[in-house]
Amino acid sequence: NAGVMQNPRHLVRRRGQEARLRCSPMKGHSHVYWYRQLPEEGLKFMVYLQKENIIDESGMPKERFSAEFPKEGPSILRIQQVVRGDSAAYFCASLELGHPKETQYFGPGTRLLVL
């Protein structure tokens, strides 16, 4: 059973470009979380998705950021018109609900660098 996969692992963009980060959850998992982590800091919740449904996007910036989790394919975190402050590590985690399996399984992260 493959773990959570994220790609690319590293992404370099110039200011104003778009960044697309992909996350494939563990097999059988239908819930995905996205987090952002700045150096030396903890993870900040961004969005919680179920297939074809956004459950909680309270951590998403109001502009330039969007996320989706289609019926088929990976979850996508999209950042339009990137700025230097978007440079961070972005982690996704997948979740299998149900007692006692409420553990999040994390991907290796995508490190975004905005020049």
Added chain:
Amino acid sequence: SQQGEEDPQALSIQEGENATMNCSYKTSINNLQWYRQNSGRGLVHLILIRSNEREKHSGRLRVTLDTSKKSSSLLITASRAADTASYFCALNGQNFVFGPGTRLSVLP
């Protein structure tokens, strides 16, 4: 805020010593989880303790939860250099909320 607050922010100990990290929070939770992160990599789940549990063990790890004080502790016994990492508590209530972490350094 539901955010967990770990302390200390950083901890440096000698190999073989015990390491204790604490997590405090402010709202009600369903469970509290501890995760480990090595050098900016993905987090690895260590242990989950439910709100109706007071203590759990897993190998060299011992977690306690005091819901009246809204606090949890993670104890790593007989630490090893390989335990060097950042440790985060995560509150599972309305959503998952991570604390800022404790950076543990175990010196050989």
